[in-house]
Amino acid sequence: MTEIEKYNYDVVVIGAGGAGLRAAIAAREAGMRTAIISKSLFGKAHTVMAEGGIAASMGNVNPNDNWQVHFRDTMRGGKFLNNWRMAELHAKESAQRVWELETYGALFDRTKDGKISQRNFGGHEYPRLAHVGDRTGLELIRTLQQKIVSLQQEDDGDGKLRVFAECTITELLRDASGRISGAFGYYRENGEFVLFRAPAIVLATGGIGKSFKVTSNSWEYTGDGEALALRAGSTVLNMEFVQFHPTGMVWPPSVKGILVTESVRGDGGVLRNSEGKRFMFNYVPDVFRKNYAETEDEADRWYTDPDHNRRPPELLPRDEVARAINSEIKAGRGSPHGGVILDIATRLPAAEILKRLPSMYHQFKELADVDITKEPMEIGPTCHYMMGGVEVDPDTAAAARVPGLFAAGEVAGGMHGSNRLGGNSLSDLLVFGYRAGLGAADYVRQLDGGYPAVRPDQVEAAAATALAPLSLNGGENPYAVHQELQQLMNDLVGLIRTAYEMNEALKRLDELKVRVGKVSVEGDRHFNPGWHLALDLRNMLLVSECVARAALLREESRGGHTRDDFPAMRPEWRKKNLVCSLSDGTAVDVVEQPLPPMRPDLMAMFDRDELAKYLTEAELPAEEPA
């Protein structure tokens, strides 16, 4: 075999978005020699696409906010399927993680008294999102990137903390007892292989959106982390819950799916159908009816007087809004290009729109010739976020079944339950990125230098798998297979699902699996996107199968999983996670696993009436004596 570049590290972080960088900072500060593996250039991760803000109950705008309110909102948003411990840690620690960013140099928008400003968002009871205009994700990634640089300056080089840019990991390595021993990958630039020997690996690879045709996600989102974890023997859960963001661009076709921030609605934007009607008032579900306005007047008063009015229904959690938009379009009340109308132009003065939503103005002006200060936007649902992911221990982010493996951010599952609230992803990255970095460092320290050995046969097998698409001739075009996969997932495993469609999807995924094994690429190993896609396809297919299998089994509708044949939420199903694993290295197994019961003091934060909407009779706390 050709010579392979080899490195030794204590902790290897795969992924250089918010979660990966925060984990790397924590690991390096805990004294670990740390490597960050980035599929793209450093600072380009998908986190830059986050627009609205970071949810943290600092209470800067409304002093009534605190972690308990944030926790309740998160559980409601996830329809109580969340891992309650993760939701608790997240709500408690996000403020501290945001404040830390200021010590790294972040510059958030300010309140009048000089604190970090906070904005309204769907499902959040109070203004809670720390933000920088509508480019909060860019600020987050740049701040963390610059913190990494500052740590390298302290170290006088990258000996203790190094970024490997444009490098893709294709396989995790384990020793004979199943512990993590390293990772294998290639440099995109020259196609040469690289081996990282490390006892601890943090997965921070983000989501799976590139399996779908209409998506807000970039090319990197190919489910690498979920697939790596599965192949290494770990488990993923909640894969049936895919968030379709209600507002993606719908026209022109080439930009279909690009995100339109929820801040448009948070700042006063409303949804209308082709009749000009604010249709969201017709779609407030029973579980939320108490908290949302019933008339346009009340909804409009809420922006200036939130204490005496209820919130507009445009700010329901994303799953509700996406389904409502879908229903309007299906009922023939859509906009000319198959979406609905998002109107901010008649709601705010032009100067205010430019100030609060500069990048939305820019995006519509330059890509669609639409001036959002004068004209309405056309929007529709777009695949945005994977609620499911690697099954982890809430406190340490340790992945199930594989010692030395950790996961944080979108690639980890549980925190958001069946639906994530806007703004909770950036805080998730920081809270659990930090915890994963510390968890990995603690694990490495316990090993006391006895690092698991890399098995040469695993390295050879990984190299052979990576080279396969280059050695085949006359096979299928990976781009064509990818387009088929995206179309199939969009058509059959999208926003609204049925058993018939899931079965059909699984049948076709089986066929695609065979074809993915036969793709061939032109050219050599030198920066060859066709080859890279061929390798990513394997991961996309595996996670797509997990989504479809879990979606077939869950016979109810909840959050990011809507079954036309089982339209109601069913309390029996709330008690269960669907957990996927790989048997024989290829077949996806799905089993039901009970959710850990919520701690009584957390349960006590909710009214019994509210709990009764989600929980089975047997789970409810004993009724208080009158």
Add this chain to the structure above:
Amino acid sequence: MSYDAHFRVWRGDADKGDLVDFTVEVNDGEVVLDVIHRLQATQAGDLAVRWNCKAGKCGSCSAEINGRPRLMCMTRMSTFAQDETVTVTPLRSFPVIKDLVTDVTFNYVKAREIPAFAPPAGLQPGEYRMAQVDVERSQEFRKCIECFLCQNVCHVVRDHDQNKEAFSGPRFLMRVAELDMHPLDALDRKNQAQEEFGLGYCNITKCCTEVCPEHIKITDNALIPMKERVVDRKYDPLVWLGSKITRRS
């Protein structure tokens, strides 16, 4: 509505390369990056190109389109006549890796030379207080998506490779300005800007501002004010006297 466009795309590596002609379908509303992707999918599977967000937010797909430095994802095909040849070449100021992908290491090296934000002593996380009006100046510069188009177009390095050593380029001089204007940064960065990062090389031709896809006024709002701050420091007799007395220089 679709038509066939004539594209010329530079293909090659560090050693050799040439413009290659393609005829390729273009549909309503598409941008140059869509067309490059179609070439990849149908005619040139190994065509190397960087991209991520396809929404002008990550700054990955920088190239020169008909000689003009631009983001491919933000360059709409409707800005060209249907019979116009569209020529796409890699950024000229950086070494080619392959096709449209260049080695932008220069920028990451420069980023690491600039001393990081120095947190103010005595303030704990959560205690930072700043006025909106004071953070806005630096916020403008933090809109930078690091597409490096300004670094590519700046004639100080574009035509004079030997200046790369002493000159950090508009993006990183702007970073120095951003930190200098940060209301709570504890370092004085004026001397650094001039002496270590080559602010003096900039002769304010504003090419950087012109190509910035984020419309940041790099020259007017970052580089010129920074030059003024340096001049104030260097030539103000009172400041000069003070620096001699207190031995700060």
